[in-house]
Amino acid sequence: MSSASQDNAVGDAGGTEAKRMADEKTAKDNETCEKYVKNGLNRNVTVQFLYERLLQMGCAPPKNMIRCLDCKDSQRAGGFGVVEEIDMSATAASTTTDKQKSDQYSKCAQTKQEIDTLLAKERDGDAKLRLLPQIYLCQQHLRNETHAHESMVHELIHAVDMCRTKMDPINNCIHLACTEIRAENLSGECHWLREVQNGRMLTDFLGHGAKCVKRRAQLSVKANPNCAEKAEEYVEAAFERCYKDTFPFDRHPNLR
Numbered sequence: 001m002s003s004a005s006q007d008n009a010v011g012d013a014g015g016t017e018a019k020r021m022a023d024e025k026t027a028k029d030n031e032t033c034e035k036y037v038k039n040g041l042n043r044n045v046t047v048q049f050l051y052e053r054l055l056q057m058g059c060a061p062p063k064n065m066i067r068c069l070d071c072k073d074s075q076r077a078g079g080f081g082v083v084e085e086i087d088m089s090a091t092a093a094s095t096t097t098d099k100q101k102s103d104q105y106s107k108c109a110q111t112k113q114e115i116d117t118l119l120a121k122e123r124d125g126d127a128k129l130r131l132l133p134q135i136y137l138c139q140q141h142l143r144n145e146t147h148a149h150e151s152m153v154h155e156l157i158h159a160v161d162m163c164r165t166k167m168d169p170i171n172n173c174i175h176l177a178c179t180e181i182r183a184e185n186l187s188g189e190c191h192w193l194r195e196v197q198n199g200r201m202l203t204d205f206l207g208h209g210a211k212c213v214k215r216r217a218q219l220s221v222k223a224n225p226n227c228a229e230k231a232e233e234y235v236e237a238a239f240e241r242c243y244k245d246t247f248p249f250d251r252h253p254n255l256r
Helices: 003-043 045-056 098-105 112-123 145-164 173-186 192-197 208-222 228-244
Strands: 066-069 078-087 127-138
Touching: 003 045, 003 066, 003 127, 003 145, 045 145, 078 145, 127 145, 145 173, 173 208, 173 228, 208 228
Parallel strands: 066 127
Antiparallel strands: 078 127
């Protein structure tokens, strides 16, 4: 075997081994995430409470509403909703088939480019969009079970908001800002201990919760191409009312 052939053989073997290790890590991440979700549904009182309230409000969560996905390079813990296109052409036989929906749910949320394309079609009158109530957790970015459960609570707050109002977070940036403010505030993601662990709030303890909620909500609003340019303004406009809104809890679930 020539030197070049030997080098190619070594390279192929190295690539195969790297793929095997990557596949094993993906499978392990998925297994761990699925365990977190199961424990959250069976043991976490806040997750269980939100599920029960959705049922009481007449919005039974669909089967497998919470999914663990490989989010690739997307640096997030999870997300809510799949943007579905409703074809407005006269020849359209239906909206999205069950198989297409299954394909959508088997991958992470759409990329910014995909959402931009859908929004452009809606602006041109070629399609209408709606947000399907699906929750995904990015299995490789979950730090631990607490982080997973906080993410589940965050996304379930969005589900509650969609159930109780005619919320349109795709096109109404105030609606989006409000539900993000509520989800950040009520999930525990801005608890002072979490901020310290993330290297924030080292000197500014007073009012840290509101500042954290505002900062994180702005980042979430910026992710919507319709709202990105004025994300700070939308969050400011919605903040006072939505930060105080603890529905469906009688009081803030993380304050003792």
